[in-house]
Amino acid sequence: MKKVKNRGAFVLLIALFCVLGLSLYCARYVMHGREWASFAGGGTTMGLLYDRNEVLLADAGAGTYSEDYTTRVANFHVTGDYIGNVGTGALTRLNDHLTGFNLLTGTYHTETPKAHLTVDAALNNEAYAALAGRNGSVQIVNYKTGELLCMVSSPSIDPANPGNIPDGAYLNRAISATYVPGSVFKLVTLAAALETINDIYDRTFYCGGSVMVGGDKLNCTGVHGNQTIEQALANSCNCAFSELAQTLGTDVIQAYAKKLGITDSHALDGMYTAAGSIDAHEVGNINLSWSAIGQSTDLVCPNSMLRLVSAIGNGGTLVEPTLVGHGRRLKTTKLLDAETAEKMASMMNYNVQYAYGAGSFPGLSICAKTGTAEVGDGTDHAWFVGFLDDEEHPYAFVVQVERGGGGLSVAGAIANRVLQQAVAN
């Protein structure tokens, strides 16, 4: 009897197995419950997706979108669709917000759950119209709160009636693609120069229209003569930045590209942005100069550029961009010293005053940098990046138009149009 009784303890082993299994499930529930509950193929009812001004973008319960065609198309890349074609769309990535899930009550709710994006649908409509069918992206972020007010990618489709789908229409160009940056990359080289070359403000940079580097000829966009560093940036002088590049060396430039977030992928509400890349070249090699100018094999994601100008606008500290809001605690990353940011901001303002013409941006206290990036086939990507030095409207922006032409004339014009509406709101 004693033996049989003692061996009965074996049943406790099975009991232990059951308890362990249940504990494992509970642990998994805590970790993955949110993903599970928001599985679109299940039966969990989803709620309504709005922009920041209560404009309905999608009714996930009904499986419908906005009633307005332009709103559907212009906001397609932030909204996504129910099939999950846009990997970065809110209906795919943020459906846990739409199910209203929390660990205690699951998806139980007495009212239909609502989720709000930080974007302004009307602003997106304006940006999409401004792109006018050209491929590219427009982003505007409030650099004090990190809220993305505008994020548009073109080409787009109408998710309600997809019809013919242009190549790359599912790609959100603002966060999931990288491009040759051209002169906007000079901001990175400039940041490195400001912080590592002590007499940078005392130096003069001579431009004779071209310069010989390691036996190769590097052309400039003009003949700029003797320039200060401010003038060199405003002229976007290749000769001056070639000189900086050869002084700084590839290690410093690469380190700054990394520090400023250009070569990393960044979390945006749980999604990951595309990482850029800057190749290394020896001092004396012309490709080192080209890469510091944003040419050569450089590739940059527009959203990484947005983080950089956003940080400059906010005194060096970046409030991480978000499409759903940060809640009470802002998530920040320090990209630059306040002093460096201050200097860069004033130089970017000088750009506008001295080179771009403030008249092109009526009423805007704008600090910016243009980029006209040679793609290699004779066409150029047009870039216009910067921010408003305006307490009321602390907006940073990145406009990028694929093979669009001149940075100022094309991207600058789009930026002005969209910013005018953003400020008017």
Next chain:
Amino acid sequence: MVGSAVITITRYLLPILAAWVVVRCVRSMLSEKYEPEVWGHLIFPDASAAPLPHWECVIGRAKTSDIVVNAPDVSRIHAVLIRNDKGIWRIFDMNSRGGVYVGKEKVPKKGLEVKNGDKIRLASVSLGFADVTASELRTVDKTRTAAGTSFNPAATLLILSLFQSIIMLQYCFSAKDEYLVVTCLAFFALLAIEWMCYLLIRSIRRNGFEVETIAFFLTTLGLSIVASSTPEALVKTLILLIMGVALFFAMGWWLRDLRRAKALRWPAVLAAMGFLFINLILSEYVFGAKNWLYIGGFSLQPSELVKVLYIYAGAASLDRLFARRNLFMFIAFSAICVMALALMGDYGTAVIFFVTFLIISFMRSGSIATVFLAISGAAMAGFLVFTMKPYIAQRFATWGHVWADPYGAGYQQTRALSAAASGGLFGHGAGEGWLKNIVAANTDMVFAVICEELGLIVAVVAALSIVALAFFAFRSAAHGRSTYYVIAAGASVSLLMIQMALNIFGSLDILPFTGVTFPFVSKGGTSLLSCWMLLAFIKAADTRKNASFVVKRAEIKTRKKRGAKA
């Protein structure tokens, strides 16, 4: 509007009541004291007396014996001394080398009665036998704590009734109009059945109702699942519940008399084989397993009844436990069951049988027996793996990767996980889920359905209530009247737990999906019947004073005449 308000409020009450019911049952089962018992003494030559702590005692040289006799010519397991419910002791020779004698008479194979004052000789060792005296019996009886003293079973049942009423109330708002009345009636019927059971138990002066309360708690969840998924089957489910409860009482009554129970072990073996044989020949494939019989419109799963018969025949009292012939028959019987189930394609049940075989083997194995059981266990496992290979490959391929193929192989598990998570801790309310509409949700994915509708807390409490039965069975084992009851109870709780584990963890992707039922909760007639019958085995091991209707009340008066201690 009223409905959503009612559900919003009451859904927080359900987990509290469920936990309260189960905690009361568990504390009652596990906290009530078992005083050590003495049923007689063996007097050694040096006049020291060894108490007989059980009704079935092993006497031998082995340290694990109940009475250790340290003499070189005494075998490790030499003899077995067994008392029956009439207070009559018999001694059996366990193939000892030196033989067993009572007085001058050599003990034959079928054993010999031992009376107070008899001299027992094991090889060269002489022992005096002193039966328990009437006054000792009275003392034992007095010190034993009666069941149900610290936790009033009626109060526990009242809390359960409240739990059931709230679920019924939630259905009043969520049920479709045409099923509203039948749903309410079903819950009223459940209330009536459980209270009638309680009164029946009280009428025969028993006070242990924890095991039954847990079963009724689980049955409530099962009824809720039927009401939610297939309300048209409510009446049938109730009829089966009544049959199950009736079988529970019948089985319990039958198990009261050990001799009577043991006498039918062979017919049970034959019946089990008959069921399996008919099953193999006549049944139809449903969901990939050929384990359903259709008789006059009723579907029957013979393998469920075989579970009960298997435990009934597999358990043994101490005198038979070590007999080689008995052991071989048990191994052969187990092998036939497992193989038949594997041939039917009912691998889930085959695995359950196999693990139950391991448990029964482990509990009953003696020295030589261990070797045989180990070998046959390995052979059976080999056979199972061999026949299940394609099945295993398929299920294991999906296991842990259900999210890789949510529209194919992982269809059921991903739906179960999604629904279970969306229920949170408190659920969406009875009948308010969506998982119930998925095929086999009311059998294979019931844990997830409960999580979704009644919340994770209720679901976990349900699972833990079965685990609690295991602790109870283990605790009762120390005072079991016979190894037959102890082994049967241990095997029953193990079977229930394994089945539950395969069901829950299979649907939640913690184990491969097997598609077995959650005891008492999954919809399925035969399964409900077998669960209630298995419960009778657990009741048979409950020897707390006046607790179980399966155990006869101690009758002291008739024993007065028995003589004084020698």
